[in-house]
Amino acid sequence: MTGVLVARRVVVIGGGAAGMSAASAARRTEPSATVTVLENGPFPSYGVCGIPYYLAGVVPRGEDLIAYPADEFITKRGIDLRLGVGTTEVDVVGHTVTTSGGEALGFDSLIFTAGAHAIVPPIPGVDDSRVVTIRRLDDAIALYGQLNDVRRAVVVGAGYVGLEMAEALTERGIDVTIVDRLPRVLTTVDESVAAIAEEEARRHCTVRLGAGLIALHPGADSIGVELEDGIIETELVVLALGVRPATSLVAGLECLPNGALIVDEHMRTSHENVWAAGDCVALHHRVLNKPAFVPLGPAANKAGRVAGVSAAGGHASFPGIVGTAVVKIFDLTVAHSGLTLAEAQAAGLDAEATEMTAKSRAKYYPGAQPMRVRLIHEPGGRLLGGQLAGQDGVAQRIDVVAAALHVGMTIDDLADLDLAYAPPFSPVYDPLTQAAQSAQFSRAKRNAQTKEGSG
Amino acid sequence: MTGVLVARRVVVIGGGAAGMSAASAARRTEPSATVTVLENGPFPSYGVCGIPYYLAGVVPRGEDLIAYPADEFITKRGIDLRLGVGTTEVDVVGHTVTTSGGEALGFDSLIFTAGAHAIVPPIPGVDDSRVVTIRRLDDAIALYGQLNDVRRAVVVGAGYVGLEMAEALTERGIDVTIVDRLPRVLTTVDESVAAIAEEEARRHCTVRLGAGLIALHPGADSIGVELEDGIIETELVVLALGVRPATSLVAGLECLPNGALIVDEHMRTSHENVWAAGDCVALHHRVLNKPAFVPLGPAANKAGRVAGVSAAGGHASFPGIVGTAVVKIFDLTVAHSGLTLAEAQAAGLDAEATEMTAKSRAKYYPGAQPMRVRLIHEPGGRLLGGQLAGQDGVAQRIDVVAAALHVGMTIDDLADLDLAYAPPFSPVYDPLTQAAQSAQFSRAKRNAQTKEGSG
Numbered sequence: 028m029t030g031v032l033v034a035r036r037v038v039v040i041g042g043g044a045a046g047m048s049a050a051s052a053a054r055r056t057e058p059s060a061t062v063t064v065l066e067n068g069p070f071p072s073y074g075v076c077g078i079p080y081y082l083a084g085v086v087p088r089g090e091d092l093i094a095y096p097a098d099e100f101i102t103k104r105g106i107d108l109r110l111g112v113g114t115t116e117v118d119v120v121g122h123t124v125t126t127s128g129g130e131a132l133g134f135d136s137l138i139f140t141a142g143a144h145a146i147v148p149p150i151p152g153v154d155d156s157r158v159v160t161i162r163r164l165d166d167a168i169a170l171y172g173q174l175n176d177v178r179r180a181v182v183v184g185a186g187y188v189g190l191e192m193a194e195a196l197t198e199r200g201i202d203v204t205i206v207d208r209l210p211r212v213l214t215t216v217d218e219s220v221a222a223i224a225e226e227e228a229r230r231h232c233t234v235r236l237g238a239g240l241i242a243l244h245p246g247a248d249s250i251g252v253e254l255e256d257g258i259i260e261t262e263l264v265v266l267a268l269g270v271r272p273a274t275s276l277v278a279g280l281e282c283l284p285n286g287a288l289i290v291d292e293h294m295r296t297s298h299e300n301v302w303a304a305g306d307c308v309a310l311h312h313r314v315l316n317k318p319a320f321v322p323l324g325p326a327a328n329k330a331g332r333v334a335g336v337s338a339a340g341g342h343a344s345f346p347g348i349v350g351t352a353v354v355k356i357f358d359l360t361v362a363h364s365g366l367t368l369a370e371a372q373a374a375g376l377d378a379e380a381t382e383m384t385a386k387s388r389a390k391y392y393p394g395a396q397p398m399r400v401r402l403i404h405e406p407g408g409r410l411l412g413g414q415l416a417g418q419d420g421v422a423q424r425i426d427v428v429a430a431a432l433h434v435g436m437t438i439d440d441l442a443d444l445d446l447a448y449a450p451p452f453s454p455v456y457d458p459l460t461q462a463a464q465s466a467q468f469s470r471a472k473r474n475a476q477t478k479e480g481s482g
Numbered sequence: 483m484t485g486v487l488v489a490r491r492v493v494v495i496g497g498g499a500a501g502m503s504a505a506s507a508a509r510r511t512e513p514s515a516t517v518t519v520l521e522n523g524p525f526p527s528y529g530v531c532g533i534p535y536y537l538a539g540v541v542p543r544g545e546d547l548i549a550y551p552a553d554e555f556i557t558k559r560g561i562d563l564r565l566g567v568g569t570t571e572v573d574v575v576g577h578t579v580t581t582s583g584g585e586a587l588g589f590d591s592l593i594f595t596a597g598a599h600a601i602v603p604p605i606p607g608v609d610d611s612r613v614v615t616i617r618r619l620d621d622a623i624a625l626y627g628q629l630n631d632v633r634r635a636v637v638v639g640a641g642y643v644g645l646e647m648a649e650a651l652t653e654r655g656i657d658v659t660i661v662d663r664l665p666r667v668l669t670t671v672d673e674s675v676a677a678i679a680e681e682e683a684r685r686h687c688t689v690r691l692g693a694g695l696i697a698l699h700p701g702a703d704s705i706g707v708e709l710e711d712g713i714i715e716t717e718l719v720v721l722a723l724g725v726r727p728a729t730s731l732v733a734g735l736e737c738l739p740n741g742a743l744i745v746d747e748h749m750r751t752s753h754e755n756v757w758a759a760g761d762c763v764a765l766h767h768r769v770l771n772k773p774a775f776v777p778l779g780p781a782a783n784k785a786g787r788v789a790g791v792s793a794a795g796g797h798a799s800f801p802g803i804v805g806t807a808v809v810k811i812f813d814l815t816v817a818h819s820g821l822t823l824a825e826a827q828a829a830g831l832d833a834e835a836t837e838m839t840a841k842s843r844a845k846y847y848p849g850a851q852p853m854r855v856r857l858i859h860e861p862g863g864r865l866l867g868g869q870l871a872g873q874d875g876v877a878q879r880i881d882v883v884a885a886a887l888h889v890g891m892t893i894d895d896l897a898d899l900d901l902a903y904a905p906p907f908s909p910v911y912d913p914l915t916q917a918a919q920s921a922q923f924s925r926a927k928r929n930a931q932t933k934e935g936s937g
Contacts, residue, residue: 044910077846077905091846313900324910325903346898353902362902391532391546422907423878429900430885443801445768445884447808447817448780450532452877455499455779 035060037338038124038134040114040276042066043075044324045305045331046140047095050106052335052343053138060339062106065126067113069165071097076324078167079188082174083195089168114141117276119298136300136338139277139288140331143270143306143322152243157250158264161192173263174199180263181205181252183240185212187354187361189267190224193232194357196265203232204259206252208239215352216414217367219382220401223416227359235259270322272307283309287320292344294334302338304330311347314365314411314432315374321350349432350412353422362425365412365432368403378403378411381438381466385458387419389450394419400462402428406470408437413459420452427459438466490515492793493579493589495569495731497521498530499779500760500786501595502550505561507790507798508593515794517561520581522568524620526552531779533622534643537629538650544623569596572731574753591755591793594732594743595786598725598761598777607698612705613719616647628718629654635718636660636707638695640667642809642816644722645679648687649812651720658687659714661707663694670807671869672822674837675856678871682814690714725777727762738764742775747799749789757793759785766802769820769866769887770829776805804887805867808877817880820867820887823858833858833866836893836921840913842874844905849874855917857883861925863892868914875907882914893921 037053039046042064050062064071070093077092086092100106113127117137124132145160147153159170180196182189185207193203205212205228212228213221228234235254243264244251252259272286281289281297287309294302305327309318326348336343351364371378381402388395398417404410413428415421431441442463448455456464492508494501497519505519519526525548532547541547555561568582572592579587600615602608614625635651637644640662648658660667660683667683668676683689690709698719699706707714727741736744736752742764749757760782764773781803791798806819826833836857843850853872859865868883870876886896897918903910911919 074844074846074905074910076903076910077844080847080905085848086846323903325901325912325915328910348900351900351902353904353907355904355906360907364900364902389529389532391529391541392535393540420878422902422904423875424881426879426899426901426912427881427885429902430882430891433895433899434889434891436885436889440888444881444888445803445806445819446780446881447806447819447877447884448531448778449808449810449877450529450535451810452808452815455529455531455783457780457881460780 036134037062037136037138038132039064039138039140040117040124041140041142041305042071042108042110043140043142043305043327044072045142045327045334046138047072047100048328048331049138049140049302049304049335049338050100050108051104052332053339054104054106056336056339056341063132064100064106064108065112065114065124066108066110067127068163069110071095071100071108071110073164074324075162078161078164079191079195082167082171082192083198085198089164089171092164114276119277119279119301122300134300136302138334138338139296139301139303139307140305140334141273141276141307144273145266146268146271147266148240148268150240150242152245152250153266155243155245155250157245157262158243158266160266161188162270174201177201177262179204179261180265181259181261182265182267183207183252184267184269185209185234185236186267186269187213187215187352189265190228190356191354192265192267193228194355197231204235204261205232206235206238206240206254206259208237210237212236213361215367216361216363217369217380217401220361220399220414220416223399224356224359224361227356231357270306272320274307277301283318283320285320289318293337294330294345295337302334304334310345313347313349319348319350321348323352349429351425351429353425358418359416360418360421361416362421363412363414364425364429365410366403367412367414371403371411376411377405379406381462381469383462383465385461386454387417387458388452389454392450398458400458402438402462402466404438404466408439408470410436410438410441424459438463442467491589492517492591492593493587494519494593494595495572495579496595496597496760497523497526497563497565498595498597498760498782499527500597500782500789501593502527502555503783503786504593504595504757504759504790504793505555505563506559507787508794509559509561511791511794511796518587519555519561519563520567520569520579521563521565522582523618524565526550526555526563526565528619529779530617533616533619534646534650537622537626537647538653540653544619544626547619569731574732574734574756577755589755591757593789593793594751594756594758594762595760595789596728596731596762599728600721601723601726602721603695603723605695605697607700607705608721610698610700610705612700612717613698613721615721616643617725629656632656632717634659634716635720636714636716637720637722638662638707639722639724640664640689640691641722641724642668642670642807644720645683645811646809647720647722648683649810652686659690659716660687661690661693661695661709661714663692665692667691668816670822671816671818672824672835672856675816675854675869675871678854679811679814679816682811686812725761727775729762732756738773738775740775742773744773748792749785749800750792757789759789765800768802768804774803774805776803778807804884806880806884808880813873814871815873815876816871817876818867818869819880819884820865821858822867822869826858826866831866832860834861836917836924838917838920840916841909842872842913843907844909847905853913855913857893857917857921859893859921863894863925865891865893865896879914893918897922
C-alpha cells in the first residue's frame with residue numbers, strides 16, 4: 028500500500044482497453060483488493076481500431092483483435108472478470124453497483140470505463156438490421172459474413188472512422204458511397220489537408236458531400252438513403268457519425284456538455300470514490316490547457332492504468348494529451364497533432380498556418396512522394412499543431428510534432444531539431460524542418476515589412 | 483546590414499553542401515558583398531549520401547545528386563562560383579587566400595567549408611586504381627562504368643558507409659566481402675543492435691570481422707587483400723574507414739585532436755575573421771555538452787547557413803546536434819540518436835540501457851515486424867540516447883528520440899508522449915512508449931529492492 032486509501036473492493040464498469048488496464052493496475056497496486064470487472068459484451072479488451080481491418084479481410088479473424096483472452100485476466104491476474112454482465116444502476120453515494128443480473132455489488136473504489144456509444148441519429152429507418160454502427164467486435168463479427176452478399180454500401184459520416192470503413196468495404200469488393208452533411212471530409216484537419224484525403228477517397232469511392240441524412244427507407248431488397256439532395260438505394264448503411272460518452276449511469280458527476288466526465292490528473296472524477304478513463308472521459312489537453320474529448324486508444328490504455336493505480340490507493344498521474352492521431356485512407360496517410368487552425372481560432376488563440384509540400388525522401392531516391400505539411404503556430408512562434416498528408420513517411424513524423432507540442436516548442440525549436448537523414452527516408456532538410464523554416468521566413472519577412480512601415 | 487561587421491569580400495573554401503549554403507546565406511544577408519566560392523571539384527553542392535544509391539543503379543544518373551546546377555548559384559544568386567579551382571594557401575593574418583591558379587584573393591570574411599578526406603591507411607598497394615574511396619561524385623561517376631566488369635569486391639570498414647556500399651555493390655550483382663579489424667559492425671550503435679545489422683549483412687554478403695587490413699597486393703587480373711588472418715582475391719577494394727577533417731590549410735586554428743575545427747554558436751572559429759561549417763568542424767553536442775565530430779548532411783547545411791549569415795555580418799546561431807542518424811542496410815533500417823552506452827560511459831556518465839523488442843504495427847496487422855528498441859538513460863531517468871533496428875517504421879521514430887534529447891527529456895517524459903496510433907502504423911503502445919515504460923519498470927523494481935534492503 029502506497030496511499031492512505033484502502034481499496035478492498037474495486038469495481039470496474041466496462042472491460043474495454045481502459046477498464047482492463049485499470050483492473051490490472053489496481054491488482055498490481057493493491058494485491059489484497061478484490062477487483063471485479065462488469066463487461067456487458069462477450070469479450071474483454073480488444074482493439075476497436077482494428078475492426079475496419081477485420082471487416083476488410085486484412086485481419087483474418089475477429090478474435091485476433093483481442094489483446095488477451097479472458098482467462099489471462101481471471102487466472103493469471105486474479106481479476107473477477109464477468110463477461111455478458113451489464114450495469115443497470117450506479118449508486119455513488121451508497122457505494123453500490125447493480126448488475127444486469129440484479130446483483131448489488133458494494134465498492135470502495137469505482138472505476139468507470141463504460142466507453143462511448145456510436146451516435147445514431149433520431150430519424151426513421153435506423154432500426155433496420157441493414158443499418159449498422161462500427162463499435163463492438165461482436166457486431167462486427169456478425170456483420171462480417173453478411174458482407175459477402177452486399178454489392179453497394181453507403182457510409183454516413185466522412186470522419187476518420189467513415190473513411191476507414193469506406194476503405195474496408197471497398198477492399199471487400201463493395202461499391203461504396205460516402206456521404207456527409209458537411210461540404211468536406213475529416214474535420215480533424217484543416218480544409219486544405221482534408222481536400223487531399225477527399226481526393227484519395229474519390230479515387231476509390233463515390234463521395235457525396237454537403238447533403239444531410241434525412242431518413243432511411245427500408246425495402247425488401249434494398250434500403251433507400253434519403254439525403255437532402257436525393258435518394259441512394261443501397262444494401263448496407265454504415266453510420267460513422269462519431270461517439271457520445273456512455274455516462275448516463277453516473278449522470279451526477281461533473282462532465283463536459285457532451286457528457287464526457289471531468290477528471291483530475293489521477294483520473295478521479297468529481298466524486299472522491301469514483302475514477303474514470305477511456306472514451307467516456309475528457310482529458311487534459313496540453314495545448315488548449317483544458318479538458319477535451321479526444322477518445323483514442325493510447326490515452327485510454329494509459330489513463331486506464333492511472334485510474335487503476337489511483338483507485339487502489341497508489342500514486343500515478345496522467346500527463347495529458349496533445350491530440351495526436353493518424354489514419355490510413357487507401358494509399359494515403361493523414362496525421363495530425365495539436366490544434367487545427369479552426370480549433371485554435373475557436374479557442375481564441377492568435378494563430379496562423381504555414382503550409383507547404385515537401386518530398387518524403389531525397390528527391391532523387393525512388394519512391395519519394397509529395398508530403399503536405401501544415402503547421403499551426405502563433406505569430407510569435409509557439410507551435411499549436413501540425414498536419415501531414417502523404418503516401419510515404421507520414422505516420423511517425425507526426426510524433427515529432429507531438430513531442431514538440433508536449434513540451435511547448437516554438438517553430439524555431441522545431442527547425443533546430445537534429446532529425447535523421449538518409450536518402451531512402453528523407454530529404455536532407457526534413458519536411459518538418461522545411462515547414463518550420465518556411466514559418467520562420469514568413470515571420471522574418473513580416474517583421475521586416477513592419478519595420479519599414481514604422482521607420 | 484544587421485551587424486557591425488561590413489563584409490565586402492566573403493571567400494568560401496569548398497563548394498559542398500555547407501559551402502553553398504554559406505555562400506547563399508551570405509549573399510542574402512549582405513547583398514552588396516562579393517561572395518566567391520573556390521571548389522576544387524567539377525560540381526557544386528551535391529548529395530554525397532546519395533552516392534551509394536547512384537552506384538547501385540537505384541538513382542539513374544550521377545548528376546541527379548546535384549541539388550542545383552552551377553548556373554543557379556552564379557546567375558540567380560550572384561555568387562562567384564569557381565569550379566575546378568583549389569586553394570593552396572590560407573593566410574588568415576594577411577586576409578588572403580591563394581588559389582591553385584596562383585591568384586591571391588583578399589577577404590574580409592573567410593568561410594572554411596573544405597569538408598573531410600576519406601581515410602586511406604598507409605599500407606602498400608593503396609595507390610592501385612582498383613582501390614577506391616567513396617567521397618566525391620566525380621570519382622563515383624568514373625567508378626560507375628567499371629563496376630560492370632567487377633565480379634568480386636571487398637569493402638574495408640563495416641561502418642554505415644561500408645554497409646551502404648556493400649548493399650550498393652550487391653545490387654549491381656557483385657559478390658561482396660565486408661571486412662573490419664573490429665569484431666563487430668557499426669560502432670555508432672551498441673553491440674546488441676549492431677548484431678542485428680551484422681545478421682542482415684550476412685544474409686546478403688560475406689562478413690569477415692576481427693581481422694585488420696595489412697596490405698594490398700595488386701596483380702594483373704585481381705588484387706590481393708591481405709588481412710591478419712588470410713588473403714582475399716578480389717577485383718575492387720572500397721575503403722570505407724571514415725573521414726578526417728580537411729583542415730591542414732588552416733592548421734593554426736583551434737581544433738579537436740582529429741583536426742575538426744572548434745567553432746562558437748555562430749560558427750566562428752578561433753580566428754575572428756574565419757567561420758567554418760560542414761564535415762571539417764566539430765559541433766556542439768547537446769547531450770555531451772561539448773564539441774563533437776559528427777559529420778552529417780543536415781547539420782552541414784544548417785551550420786553552413788549560420789556561418790554564411792554570421793560571416794556577412796548578420797545574426798544566426800546553430801543550436802547544436804544530438805547525433806541523429808539512420809542507415810538502410812539491405813532490408814533493415816538502423817537508426818540512433820544521442821549517445822550509445824559505450825559513449826555515455828566513456829564520457830563519465832552514470833548510464834544504463836533498457837532494451838526490448840516490440841512490434842512495428844498492431845500485432846494483428848499484416849506487415850508487423852519486430853523492432854529492437856534500446857534506450858540509454860541515467861538511472862534517475864534522463865534520456866541519453868536511443869537506438870532502433872527493424873524493417874518497418876524505424877526511420878522517423880528515431881526523430882522522436884532526437885526531439886526528446888534536444889530538450890533533455892527523461893524516460894518518464896518519453897513514456898508520457900501522446901504518440902499517434904492506428905493499427906497499420908504502430909501498436910497501441912508505441913515501441914518507444916513500451917521501451918520507456920520498461921525502463922520505468924526496472925527503476926521502480928530496483929527502488930523497491932533498495933527500500934527492502936535498507937528497511
